[in-house]
Each structure stands twice: as structure tokens, then as C-alpha cells.
Amino acid sequence: MKLNCLIKFFGLVFLASNAIVALAAYPDRPVTIIIGFPPGTGTDTVTRIMADRLSQRMGQQFLVDNKVGVAGSIGAGIAAKAKPDGYTLLVSASAPMSINPHIYKNLTYNPLTDFTPIGMLVWLPYLMVVNPNDPANTLQQFLANAQKSSTPVSYGSTGNGATSNLVMSVLAKRAGVEMTQIPYKGSSQAQADVIGGQLPVTFDTLSSSIAMVRAGKLKPLAVATLKRTELAPEIPTVVEQGFPGFEIGAWLGLFGPLGLPPAIQKTLLNEINAILQEPETRAKLAKSGAEVRMSANSGEFALFIKNDNENTGKLIRDFNIKPMEQ
The missing domain is CATH 3.40.190.10 (Periplasmic binding protein-like II)
Known part of the structure; x- marks a missing residue:
């Protein structure tokens, strides 16, 4: 009995140590960043700037994959169903997370429950x-x-x-x-x-x-x-x-599928925040028309998404913007 317990104990230690090594080595192969908008859009431009710097800093390629359709929701739906191992990520604009759930029927994801928020990137006026x-x-x-x-x-x-x-x-x-x-x-x-x-x-x-x-x-x-x-x-x-209080823009943020390991979430947040503080990167983003907005932590970003979703829903109802079929 004692021998069996020892075998199980050391087996668990072995598995745990392997998991820690795997996380410590992240990423050990190319990472795909899905976006729901085509080349030439603000989302695409910002994502490619960030992907290039992530590739340089983390030693693996970060590849941008444009999955276009339904105002960004096609890409979000694909990312939501990806394996939560850190090798498929999503850069989403505010529309798939805060607008589309209030006006489209039959979306294939829930913005508040199907993702692991990592951090804010920029604001697009x-x-x-x-x-x-x-x-x-x-x-x-x-x-x-x-x-x-x-x-x-x-x-x-x-x-x-x-x-x-x-x-x-x-x-x-x-x-x-x-x-x-x-x-x-x-x-x-x-x-x-x-x-x-x-x-x-x-x-x-x-x-x-x-x-x-x-x-x-x-x-x-x-x-x-x-x-x-x-x-x-x-x-x-x-x-x-002539229109007091009028401010509507788009934010961009980095997400993983639900269940992304906290260690990978933290690693990615630290990396994007470090990149967003680089003078050269900030200058590139400014030249492209993007204002840097960072999250102190992933929890702060998650709360921002929840509030933005609620506030946008109210705006859509107040202005009687009708639901649409996909």
C-alpha cells in the first residue's frame, strides 16, 4: 500500500514538473493570432505591429490570421473554440465583444464567458x-x-x-x-x-x-x-x-480561449505591456492612428469588457438600433 502511494505521489510530482517546464518554455512553437477584420483595417495594422515585436522578444513567430466576417465575430468564434494552450490567441476590437452580442442573433460565442482576457492594447479614434x-x-x-x-x-x-x-x-x-x-x-x-x-x-x-x-x-x-x-x-x-458628450471609438485587446493557463496569461500580459511602453513601438502605433491603452492586470481588463458590453447595449437600445440576422 505504501509503495503504491509513493508511486502515485512521484507520478503526480512528475506530471506537475512537466507542466511547469512546458509553461516555462512557452512559446516553443509558432503562435497564431486571429483577427476578425481584413488587411488594411486598424485592427490588422496594430496586430501586425504587436505580432512582430512578440516574435522578436519571445523567440517564436506570432502569425496573424485574418478570419473575416460578421463585423469581426467569425474570428472571435473560431478563437473561442481553440485549444486553450496559448498557441491560438485573438486580438479583438470592441465590436465583437460589446456591440455584436446585442444586435446579432446566433453568435457562436459569449464574450463574457468564452474567453480569457489578457490585456488592453490601444484605443482607435x-x-x-x-x-x-x-x-x-x-x-x-x-x-x-x-x-x-x-x-x-x-x-x-x-x-x-x-x-x-x-x-x-x-x-x-x-x-x-x-x-x-x-x-x-x-x-x-x-x-x-x-x-x-x-x-x-x-x-x-x-x-x-x-x-x-x-x-x-x-x-x-x-x-x-x-x-x-x-x-x-x-x-x-x-x-x-454641436454634439456634447459624443465619443465612440474602438478598443483593441488580446484574448485567449477560456481556460488559458494563468502563467501564460501573465506572461503575455507582461510582454504586451513591455512592448506598449517602448518608445519606438508607441511611435509606430501613433503614426498608424492608435492611442496606447494598457491594463494594469487581466482582471482590470475583464471588468472593463463587462462594463463596456453593458454600456454599449444600453446605447444600442436607447438609439433603437435593430437586431440583425447574420
């Missing part, structure tokens, strides 16, 4: 842009022209339920203007149509549109932040053009 030849030079002029239009003004979004859809829906409702959404698969396609004159306006991340603004191919009208963003201080806010 949203920018309203039009063709440079548009007669409007301010948000107020654009809305005045839209009110005079005999047909609803079309606007581009990155899909039903995306933040670009929500921000324009709320603005149109508050302004008393009727607008029609034209969903696109990504920011670059919507911007191309605004540049080409096929689409009047789009409201998307500063990250995805600032290059075209700097090149003179898009005209900025307003940024949806409470104060002018340091990333583009010359652009006036929606607030200062």
Missing part, C-alpha cells in the same frame, strides 16, 4: 471623411446638406454591427438625418469608393484613414473623441461641432 471635392468643410455643413437631400445619404461601414455602423447610426439619430448604410468587407474598399466619388462619406478608424487624409485624398470633417486627439490635433471633434 473614429474619423469622419468625405471626398476632397465635397462642398462641406465641416460636420455641420455636411449634415445641413444631408438634411436638404431628397434621398437618404449613403455611408460606408465595415459591416453591420461594426463600430463604424454604430457611430454613424448614433450621429444620424442625434442630428435628425436619414442615412443609409452600405456595408463593405473592409475600410480600404469603403475609402476607395469615397475617393472615387461613388460613396459620399465613411466614418472609420483614424488608423485606417489617416494616410489618405495626409495624402489629400480624403477630407476629414470630425473625430469622435471628447477632446481633439493628439494623433491629429488639427481635426475638430464631433463634440465641438
